[in-house]
Amino acid sequence: MAVNDSCVMGAFGKASGAKEDSIIKFFGDPSLTATKKLGVVLNIPLIRQLLGGPRCKRFAMVVDNGKVKHVVIANGEDVKDEETYAPKIMEHL
Secondary structure (H helix, E strand, C coil), X not given: CECCCHHHXXXXXXXXXXXXXXXXXXXXXXXXXXHHHHCCEECCHHHHHHHCCCEECCEEEEEECCEEEEEEECCCCXXXXXXXXXXXXXXXX
């Protein structure tokens, strides 16, 4: 999920080589509805200025049949970006 529209996310999915029936799904959240509900708004003044508004923190979530099984939110300190990378998340599938 990213704070982009569905067209951008669709193009990102294609560029990444994801197949239609992949277990990995690409969702756009241009209005930040899900981002706000999940509490992962990245609201840094410089980012707002450069990108035109708040963005989404880097996170990964494993959802199975509508149930959240694992969530990790990178914060650059004790939780590094690498914790959200696919190989690490695949350990939770």
